[in-house]
Amino acid sequence: xxxxxxxxxxxxxxxxxxxxxxxxxxxxxxxxxxxxxxxxxxxxxxxxxxxxxxxxxxxxxxxxxxxxxxxxxxxxxxxxxxxxxxxxxxxxxxxxxxxxxxxxxxxxxxxxxxxxxxxxxxxxxxxxxxxxxxxxxxxxxxxxxxxxxxxxxxxxxxxxxxxxxxxxxxxxxxxxxxxxxxxxxxxxxxxxxxxxxxxxxxxxxxxxxxxxxxxxxxxxxxxxxxxxxxxxxxxxxxxxxxxxxxxxxxxxxxx
Numbered sequence: 001x002x003x004x005x006x007x008x009x010x011x012x013x014x015x016x017x018x019x020x021x022x023x024x025x026x027x028x029x030x031x032x033x034x035x036x037x038x039x040x041x042x043x044x045x046x047x048x049x050x051x052x053x054x055x056x057x058x059x060x061x062x063x064x065x066x067x068x069x070x071x072x073x074x075x076x077x078x079x080x081x082x083x084x085x086x087x088x089x090x091x092x093x094x095x096x097x098x099x100x101x102x103x104x105x106x107x108x109x110x111x112x113x114x115x116x117x118x119x120x121x122x123x124x125x126x127x128x129x130x131x132x133x134x135x136x137x138x139x140x141x142x143x144x145x146x147x148x149x150x151x152x153x154x155x156x157x158x159x160x161x162x163x164x165x166x167x168x169x170x171x172x173x174x175x176x177x178x179x180x181x182x183x184x185x186x187x188x189x190x191x192x193x194x195x196x197x198x199x200x201x202x203x204x205x206x207x208x209x210x211x212x213x214x215x216x217x218x219x220x221x222x223x224x225x226x227x228x229x230x231x232x233x234x235x236x237x238x239x240x241x242x243x244x245x246x247x248x249x250x251x252x253x254x255x
Contacts, residue, residue, distance in 0.1 A: 001046075002046055002047045002253060003251070004047035004049045004050070004249045005064055005092075006035070006038075006062075007052040007053070008052070008053055008062065010060070012058070013059050013062065013241055014059070016241040016242070017060055019159050020158060024240045026240050034233070034238060035248065038249075045211065045231065050095070055088070055091060060085050060088070061085075062241075062248060063243050064249060065113040066078065066085065067088045068113055069116050070100060071143065074143075075096040075100035076139060077092060078113055079110050079111060079135065080112050081111075081112055081130030081131060092250075109132060109134030109135035109138050110132050111125070111130075111135030114160030115161045116139075117162055117165060117167065118167075119167055119171075121147055121148050122148070123148050123150045125150060125161065126152075126153050126154075126162075126180075133152070162244070164176045166201060171189055172188065173189070174201050175193070175201055176201040177192055191226050193216075194218035199216070199239070199244070200218075202244035209230070210230050212245065213245060214233060233245065
């Protein structure tokens with residue numbers, strides 16, 4: 001059984017952190033409806049969805065991926081690069097103790113889960129504005145005893161590594177080559193986004209299907225041509241908060 005941990009959309013999402021996007025009006029009711037539909041897509045993909053209550057004083061808290069990394073053996077609570085997001089970690093840690101032993105990234109290191117791309121036993125971490133060498137080294141120290149390799153990957157022009165690259169089928173990575181060099185991932189099959197859709201590299205592979213934003217039809221055609229089954233979701237309001245489909249859940253195998 002796959003577990004998907006989600007969190008409701010904060011009433012304060014309009015005050016979210018933004019780095020690469022201009023602030024736009026976010027329709028809260030629509031964002032919440034889109035998030036519910038996203039949770040339904042996770043359930044259809046075979047997940048048991050554990051939906052946590054919204055944290056209205058923490059605008060970005062719907063993006064639960066950034067505050068933890070869960071592998072088969074352990075969960076690591078991060079120390080987000082944005083100071084405003086660090087209080088979120090106190091709310092996720094007790095939840096994860098039901099599933100895994102929990103470790104923590106310590107100051108002064110910073111690490112966002114959105115920078116962490118796992119391909120089997122290989123973990124790639126984006127050197128971004130949110131994750132630094134100290135945070136990466138701490139994760140390496142935790143993961144290495146379980147047989148994981150950890151490699152840092154330079155990214156530019158985007159918020160996180162998974163803004164630029166995600167696994168969309170076993171051994172296949174969807175990449176925006178303007179933001180990350182696909183050669184960093186070694187021997188994988190690469191599908192490039194359509195250049196007209198720079199934010200299209202983020203998809204969530206769950207249960208043999210790819211949960212993917214409906215707003216990138218050109219790249220979707222490339223994925224379907226590559227034989228990938230798409231589960232489209234409308235996350236347009238969450239995208240205004242610099243969110244994407246991976247960052248709205250923590251998906252992992254149940255114990």
